[in-house]
Amino acid sequence: MKENNHERDVYAAIADPTRRKLLQLLAEAEELPLKELTTHFSMGRTAVSKHLAILKEARLVIDRKVGRETRYRLNADPLKEVKDWVSFYEKFWVDRVAILKQLLEEE
Amino acid sequence: MKENNHERDVYAAIADPTRRKLLQLLAEAEELPLKELTTHFSMGRTAVSKHLAILKEARLVIDRKVGRETRYRLNADPLKEVKDWVSFYEKFWVDRVAILKQLLEEE
């Protein structure tokens, strides 16, 4: 039995600007076929299809066949992991309000 | 005049698990030299140094020379961009509370 064990790291999936643009297009349009998505890029259909396959392996995209076309839709859930990860670093961000406060206290 | 125009995409910088671990180590320790950082990995010093260079190009890390060692520290600020980007997709997350509510209404 062939299992779908091709998990893929969500961080690697969003590292590519083409893939981030794909996610954005799908966020705007609910569901889009490959042909339509391809029109927004300067690369060929096959390349876009591969990027979508990578997004699919990261579960960021869900596809379903409708007639002769494959329609893609966004699944943003895996981005929760990124959100959690990056949130940890918020406490290290330069807090400009705190800096300003400190400057005033130094008066 | 040679400019430091080697900007690097923060998304690509955090795509690698080694680099994410480096960020974590620096979050825990304030400032660490390359030698010390290397002990936490199974790869050689040169490889770790390269990863740090990539983090530096993404401004996620700041280095300064102290004697014969180079000490690295975290700069989490560029992660704000990631935070903003991912926040946009929050509205697409499956809201389990809403689903539960809908299920109850279907009763």
Place this chain on the structure above:
DNA sequence: ATTATACGACACCATTTAGTGTCATGTCAA
């Protein structure tokens, strides 16, 4: 002064990535 340490810069290599074009298949239209 000599030796050991920490590092950056290189040259090098294997693997992965991101793109291409082509072909076979399934579906819709005439």
Place this chain on the structure above:
DNA sequence: TTGACATGACACTAAATGGTGTCGTATAAT
């Protein structure tokens, strides 16, 4: 039924990535 269309699968290629070892140099220790 014939033909156009949409796609996946595949073979191929150039470039980027992630690692190695070596060498030169600056600093620290003896």
